[in-house]
Amino acid sequence: MNTDTKVLKLVRKSEASAAEALTEQPQETAAPKPVPVERPKPVQVPGAKPMHMVKGTAAKSKGEHDLDRKTLLEMYRTMYLSRRLDDKEIQLKGQNRIYFQISGAGHEAVLVAAGMALKPGYDWFYPYYRDRALCLQLGMTPLEQLLAAVGAEADPNSHGRQMPSHWGHKKLNIVSQSSPTGTQLLQAVGSAESSYRINLIDDLKERFEGFHDDEVTYVSLGDGTSSEGEFWESLNTACNLKLPVVFLVEDNGYAISVPVEVQTAGGDVSKLVEGFPSLYIQRCDGTDPIESLEVMRRAVQYCRDRKGPSLVHAKVIRPYSHSLSDDERLYRSDEERATDAEQDPVKRFGARLIDEGVIDQNGLQRIKDDIDREVAAAADEAIASSQPPVESVTKFVFSPDVDPTSKAFDTEDKLELTGSPGTMVDLINRCLHTEMERDPRIIVFGEDVADCSREQYLETVKGKGGVFKVTANLQRKFGSARVFNSPLAEANIVGRAIGMATRGLKPVVEIQFFDYIWPAMHQIRNELALMRWRSGNEWTAPVVIRVPVGGYLKGGAVYHSQSGVSTFTQIPGLRVIYPSNALDANGLLRTAIRCDDPVMFLEHKHLYRQAYNKSQYPGSEFMIPLGKAKRVREGEDVSIITYGALVQRSLVAAKQAERDGMSVEVIDLRSLVPYDWNAIVESVKKTNRVIVAHEDSLSFGYGAEIAARIASDLFEHLDAPVRRVCAMDTFVAYAPVLEDAILPQIGDVAKAIVEVKAY
Secondary structure, three states: OOHHHHHHHHHHOOHHHHHHHHHOOHHHHHOOOOOOOOOOOOOOOOOOOOOOEEOOEEOOOOOOOOOOHHHHHHHHHHHHHHHHHHHHHHHHHHOOOOOOOOOOOOOHHHHHHHHHHOOOOOOEEEOOOOOHHHHHHHOOOHHHHHHHHHOOOOOOOOOOOOOOOOOOEOOOOEOOOOOOOOHHHHHHHHHHHHHHHHOOOHHHHOOOOOOOOOOOEEEEEEOHHHHOHHHHHHHHHHHHOOOOEEEEEEEOOEEOOEEHHHHOHHHOHHHHOOOOOOOEEEEEEOOOHHHHHHHHHHHHHHHHOOOOOEEEEEEOOOOOOOOOOOOHHHOOOHHHHHHHHHOOHHHHHHHHHHHOOOOOHHHHHHHHHHHHHHHHHHHHHHHHOOOOOHHHHHOOOOOOOOOOOOHHHOOHHHOOOEEEEEOHHHHHHHHHHHHHHHOOOEEEEEOOOOOOOOHHHOOOOOOOOOOOOOOOOHHHHHOOOOEEEOOOOHHHHHHHHHHHHHOOOEEEEEOOOHHHOHHHHHHHHHHHOOHHHHOOOOOOOOOEEEEEEOOOOOOOOOOOOOOOOHHHHOOOOOEEEOOOOHHHHHHHHHHHHHOOOOEEEEEEHHHOOOHHHOEEEOOOOOOOOOOOOEEEEOOOOEEEEEOOOHHHHHHHHHHHHHHOOOOEEEEEOOEEEOOOHHHHHHHHHHHOOEEEEEEEEOOOOHHHHHHHHHHHHOHHHOOOOOEEEEEOOOOOOOOHHHHHHHOOOHHHHHHHHHHHHHO
16 A cells, blocks of 8 residues: 555545544543654743633643533534534535535634633634634534525625635634635724724714624634734734734644744744734634633633733644645655644544543434534535525625615705815715714724824823824824724724725725835735625625825825825725815715715825815705716816816816917816716717816826727717827826926827817
């Protein structure tokens, strides 16, 4: 018999004979072999209880426990059920009845323990794809897991929209999980932070259901994910605020084919995080469910007692390949795989139950047989279940209940202006003040947005209130629980906001400069915009992200002048708004806050304090619906479709053209997703000539889509080709002469008007 066959026999031996084989090794059952990596020693955190104590009760010696027979058998049952579901999915994949499989094999023991230490529907859960056994322990059924595998409409995880093992269950508080590793960590911190902040805000304590003073947020990750920056960002905030987050690192030694010593300095991530204050660190043999349960209970209790976050580093195994798309024989030795097989938690625990007289071999076999029948029946039912209807694919890109494009959000006709004219900064700030007063759920945070983080100085300093003063005096009025500074970490801002939004808060966050939004791109593209759609409307995250954007600053240069809006307008599920004046900024921001979708609210820095776009205050109920353009100048000969800083430049160019006898119409889109196609159609049909003008680069920019659609759908109404006036396909330079050449100017628009009219 060759070595490979021997290994496979060890790994996939029939469970009927496994118990018998293991009972022939009483010494191994009594003292299981350690995992190949040296077992870390517990760490005592200053101020935390000794790791061997929980509420004054000494931990049991190795091999001792006080669990009754029923509990032990239920633990085994869930572990075995998890493994058999993995095996059934592997079988179904081989039969082409499902399309992907990634298993939780080898992780079952610590995950069952985690599920026992936590409360489904009470605590909050951000698992990762290995956490099948946890979800079963919390109450997810085999059928529900197999419905995900076949992509069924009834799948509670995603309703057929995500791969299997992307867990989500509204009733159990399992928040929708995605494929990118580590993005769940900051969201878990935001979830825990919601409870923390609600307890600080008197107006919210009685308004929210589903919050508990001792609730805990669980989040898990593989050892490879600990290399992600967001892991460290999440620990930083959790420890800084002493949030009740249980981090479970399921360390199976590999991130697909990359071993832990290549991923992690020293090969032990829990040693690297020992310096985090208030972090209660424990290690355990994650293949031993009893040891894991003791450790998880201590970790959870530490969080329930509100002492801070805890981290459990569990050494587990991966007896199967990373997924069915991977073959671990390509990079793991036969000896290593055989060692893993000997540490199989399901086989070892079954043997231990027999060895300790909890059950005999026949009784254990009956449990296995019952589970095998249950899994087979669930698989048959899942295979026979209905697939999602094809016409459902566009459902839940945006909210089906709140339509920010509707008349309910249109009060422009009732406009009543009062007071002295204010700049765009003034009217955005005023909107934030009135909306925060109206809705105590609104939380504002970002870099430098507070007046002064050291509150003892608030009465003696003028206050920051944002680098552009847009959030000035919000902290003074609404307190530091609702307005606060974040670390200098953009993913941290957006990830935490998503976690808060799923709990019912309304984060209105700021990214200080558009140029630095890119570290948050993972959270924006793969999490924020997708949360509703990927969960089939089970989970939502209506976050507003305010972003100063654009050039024309004289000194902004490469990293303070970018536009790049097309990167975000092509993301389904994300609304993108771009006002050109103070009045519109006020009304559009109010709509953005009150709608139920993620909104990127772009504020052009050059327009913040321009005198020409000032406005009196329109009132606290003034709203402009999203997707409603504004005709800012009537014309008959040429239409200019524009937005942002190009609106004023187009108006000036249009007035110049008027002196030469040309009548130019200017349409300010105001909203980029959605945009007002009807307004464009009406204008083009009237003038038959059109210019699309914007600050973004010429090639692949937002205007290219508008121009292409006009050319396609309105071709018969055109008397000249669609013309674009845009920035050069380069970056914005520091020298004023270069900046002027790179960005579109009034003269560029004026020249385009003449050429289009003369065609």
